[in-house]
Amino acid sequence: MKKILYLLIVSAFFIQCGKPKEKVSENLTTANNSSNSKNINVSILIDLSDRIDPDKNPNPTMEYFQRDIEYIKAIDKGFLDHIKGKKVIQLNDQMQVFFNPEPSDPKMNDLTKQLKVSFDKNTTKDNINLVETRYSSLPLQIYQSAIKDKQYVGSDIWEFFKNKVKDYCIKDDHRNVLFILTDGYIYHKDSKFSEGQKTSYLTPELVKSLKLNSSDFKNKIQDKGLGFIKANDDLENLEVVVLGINPVKGNPFEADVIKEYWENWFKEMKIKNYQIKSADLPSNLEPIILKAISGK
Template structure:
């Protein structure tokens, strides 16, 4: 009887080891599972002339100031999220990107300062330091860009093509990307077309495609207009576009811009996205906070 029991015990142990180890082909069966309570927040800023108060004035609030307030709201949501967690569970980060990188070395240094991360060894004083950085540095960046008048633009298409997975997606975290832009997409280094799809979108292109009437959706579908797909398999990325600001003259311009972005996100398998107009920060802050905190 003891011998039979001993043999059964060996079979049981071997069976358990096989379930938790490697399969016969040597591939690990364990997979990395994302923890929705650990977040990875990225902010991609479009430093084109859209932020120039002389070129694009707005009496209620200049667009560059709206951007800085959006960024503060993102930071506020991030810190609120951190405060809701136990210190031992800290494994979160937040960063800012430009594409291409500005030529001004000071701005690049500022970008490094805005890359923050929290782990179980993070001190309470770090919260105040992050708040201070995100309250002051973004304003320096925008003021520097406006003063230089050397607007580098933003190659958003190329960012999605070559960088978004490496920079903005961590397999073990909830990934959120905020894009601060007016909705138009254009950069000399990535301007091309494939059939009726393009890597760019301008007001001129919208007019030339006759997307100026109520049936613009039908025209888009019929002619297969839109952005060229830049990537695939981005289901682990949430995207929020802030600052859509259409040129005046076409009452459907804003809707066309949003249609282009929505179709692009769907094609890249992005399941969760929002596209918001350049509204006052006080109106958008609750939306931004809800996205970051997930509440």
């Protein structure tokens, strides 16, 4: 009996030793269950209208273009934190910057090329450092060029959602997060039209003409069928964070009207996960930006 037991123990030992060892670094099951390891596709759409002009829209605390730059740095930080939290073999992530319409300055095209970055299993620490360097310096060049040029191209955000957002900002098997840096007003001469009471644009003049300057603005919007014309559909795979809402002075409900227009628009396009934030100081908005990217 002892001899049989001895043979069984020895056999079990050799069977176990004969099994191939699992490669821990390639066993992604546990990591893939965490939100930190999911592939992320971050897009930044910058409104280069005259909202960034420090002469027309000055702010003694911190100029609006400077706030934008700090928002972009926070987005970059959140993106790189996500990258650093993943195993190299898992990397399949990207980040890019867009304008609509594109500025006439050819240098802008080169800057956006440098700001389009992607990470895969061949990524090195040098790649990460390079992205950090680019996002700490190039956005300032973009805003300086636009302000110096004074040829503000407007913000055709409506057309971007209609014709570009699916191709540019949504990738399969990714969390797709779009940050829009804008004051909330949308206008471009090539995309200004209406359907019934809905429009492809929103300006201070329009808000004033619609008399949306009292606490019952929501009822007026609903009763009259006001809002943005739906630009797209089935955008469930897109998360949107709007940063920089900055209403004109004189109407205490202007910011609320702007947010109501955007919220209703997003709901119509089936965007379920969205946030709309005013032009607060970057130190106040950074935690919101980081949380939006982490998905936690």
